[in-house]
Amino acid sequence: MRKDKHKQSVFYTVDFEDFTYDLCRYLGTSNIPAPRTKSLLKSFYNITNLLDMNNINNNKITFFCTGVAADRYPEIIKLIAEHGHEIGCHGNTHNNINSMSPENIYTSLKVAKEKLSELTKTEVQGFRAPNFSLDKYDFERLDAVSKVFNYDSSLHFSDKKEFQVWAKECPIDLIEFPVPQQSFLFSKFRVKPGGSYLKLFPSIVVRHSMIKSINKGLTPIIYLHPYDIFYDYNLLVKWNELKGIKLRSYWYMRQTQWMGLFNWSQKQKLQKVFSEFGSIGRLGDNLVQNPHEN
Numbered sequence: 001m002r003k004d005k006h007k008q009s010v011f012y013t014v015d016f017e018d019f020t021y022d023l024c025r026y027l028g029t030s031n032i033p034a035p036r037t038k039s040l041l042k043s044f045y046n047i048t049n050l051l052d053m054n055n056i057n058n059n060k061i062t063f064f065c066t067g068v069a070a071d072r073y074p075e076i077i078k079l080i081a082e083h084g085h086e087i088g089c090h091g092n093t094h095n096n097i098n099s100m101s102p103e104n105i106y107t108s109l110k111v112a113k114e115k116l117s118e119l120t121k122t123e124v125q126g127f128r129a130p131n132f133s134l135d136k137y138d139f140e141r142l143d144a145v146s147k148v149f150n151y152d153s154s155l156h157f158s159d160k161k162e163f164q165v166w167a168k169e170c171p172i173d174l175i176e177f178p179v180p181q182q183s184f185l186f187s188k189f190r191v192k193p194g195g196s197y198l199k200l201f202p203s204i205v206v207r208h209s210m211i212k213s214i215n216k217g218l219t220p221i222i223y224l225h226p227y228d229i230f231y232d233y234n235l236l237v238k239w240n241e242l243k244g245i246k247l248r249s250y251w252y253m254r255q256t257q258w259m260g261l262f263n264w265s266q267k268q269k270l271q272k273v274f275s276e277f278g279s280i281g282r283l284g285d286n287l288v289q290n291p292h293e294n
């Protein structure tokens, strides 16, 4: 039997989004990019194979999916769920939550939850804000989220004490899985274990931030994107799909930087993380009592 008893365990999560669609939407174009079904499917297998290859126990993890992904890739969402992973919600579109009114948040999250729950025949319980765009003291918006979901994993804390102070002040009935972030080299710059941070920094920096979080009483949550460990040009918006966009060349280059830079080292870095840290499993299976009651 596979065991990673000796390892400190963390949560592995994926923000499963459609980068090409989201970028076109962000840039305000009416061009709808063609679905990237094959590439997204490949990236799903890349992530899960990496978990398997590293003998990670509890290798069923949480995928936060957008409602747009449910519309455009229903078969992939179903497949992820059929593999035993948890489907959480990552917004209906990938719009920042802090730029939406609480009413809009409630309505759009309800739509996204219904789509994802219907596809997977399981009630979706959890939420992560696109770009972590939710302020921990924005109780109005947190309240809107709590009306749709049982738990959230969008807020940053650097130690357990800070989390407990917040939990006492927070009047909202919502279980929070905080995504820890730690300052780096005594600066105000904060490092989270995931996404661009994993790409831009040597693995020793990311590891350091994880160990620091553990020592400060918080469980690290790793977050990945479909394009983080699978780079293919098909996951970029094509030149013709950017037709009519202001600063077309700039955006074309910019997305290449986001998605391609240091991508070659990502798999190796993740393997280092996987070899050192075990997996707790799906967030939704770990809903203990509401921390606000502590």
Ligand SMILES: [Zn+2]
Pocket: 015, 017, 090, 094, 130, 131
């Ligand atoms: Zn996202």
